[in-house]
Amino acid sequence: MGGVRLNAPAVEIRQPRDAREMEAAWRLRWKVLRKPWGRPPGSERDELDATARLYFAIDDQGRVLATGRVHNLDETTAQIRYFAVHPAHTRQGLGTRLLAALETDAAAHGAKRIMLQAREIAVDFYRHCGYRVMEKTYLLFDSIQHYRMEKALPEMPPGDTPSKAPAAGP
DSSP: OTTTTTTTEEEEEEESSSSSHHHHHHHHHHEEEEHTOOOOTTTOOGGGTTTTTTEEEEEESSSSSEEEEEESSSEEEEEEEEEEOOGGGSSSSHHHHHHHHHEEEEEEEEOEEEEEEEEEGGGHHHHHOOOEEEEEEEEEETEEEEEEEEEEOOOOOTOOOOOTTTTTOO
16 A cells, blocks of 8 residues: 555553553663663663653553653753654654654743753754754763754743643544
8 A cells, every 4th residue: 555554553642641651651761762772671760750741652552652751950941851762663753743742841831942962863853853953962871972952942822731732642
């Protein structure tokens, strides 16, 4: 059928509803961002997970396909961290939808700009989504170059909430 997938599963972008979903998001985070470099399970978490806002892409079979989190650094700046898309589900728009949900959440929590540390292989994706490289930063695991990137956020209309993000839904 020329690359058209019939009966593709519906995918929802949202926050985890329970501990099982949270664990599934952390598991994907570890598999994509830590396991390939020999890091143990648990290395994908940090002290900010308790207060950060986690979102994910989950299909109608309950499989977590992408994940990311956002937290406020101060009154006007938010940061995205631990952004990961399952390798089998890249280039399907999930990353773009998830990023939009994280940005909407950040704006709803007062952020005027958002920053992140992008791995070198992800810089073009973030540029496509409106981010700009501010500086070359650190080398993770002695092999993964990172770049600090930023984007100005549009003002959140009064009464709007992250649940009304255009990225949510199938």
